[in-house]
Amino acid sequence: MKIVGISGSMNADSTTKKAVSIVLDAAKTAGAKVELIHLGEWPMPIYDNREDSSTYPKVVHDFIQKITEADGLVIGSPEYHGTMTGALKNSLDFLEGRHLRDKQVAIIGVAGGSMGATNTVNTLQLIMRNLHAWPLPASPSIPNAYNAFTPEGKLKDERLQARFELLGKQLVQYIQSMNLQTEKQVH
Helix, strand or coil, X not given: CEEEEEECCCXXXXXXXXXXXXXHXXXXXXXXXXXXXXXXXXXXXXXXXXXXXXXXXXXXXXXXXXXXXXXXXXXXXXXXXXECCHHHHHHHHCCCHHHXXXXXXXXXXXXXXXXXXXXXXXXXXXXXXXXXXXXXXXXCEEXXXXXXXXCCCCECCHHHHHHHHHHHHHHHHHHHHHHCXXXXXXX
16 A cells, blocks of 8 residues: 655645654554655646646656555645645646545645644645545644644644544555445546
């Protein structure tokens, strides 16, 4: 089982990257192979809906292939101006329903403020459903993210840390359960 995490932040020392890593580490402990795509390290061009998608640079095709080959995803974004980052939305625009059909997706948000990233996770839930993926019911977010992590990359709030770890384990369980089904959605 392969799970790919997408950190929707462009920041090199991203709290979103740390949060996605917590979920991926828990999924790895539960038996999955994991890989992290930190968009800050993937120079994606602006999606322009061109007629010939083969003319996009290699990074776009690599991104699509990794997502397509994954059994499940962890998608995280900081909340900018009440929603996900432009970088994450742009990268998701390269994907079609056929790339995400029937994939289970864990969604998380990170916010600088005390309200958390509710708008971001709700928006990502909508996008994943529109791309025929199965977002998990729990979509935790981290408030006050700039002060939420220990130097080792764990959350200071032990209960929130446990929720993120549980999300990684549940993602593995959902993938195992859903992949028992031999009949997939019709294209």
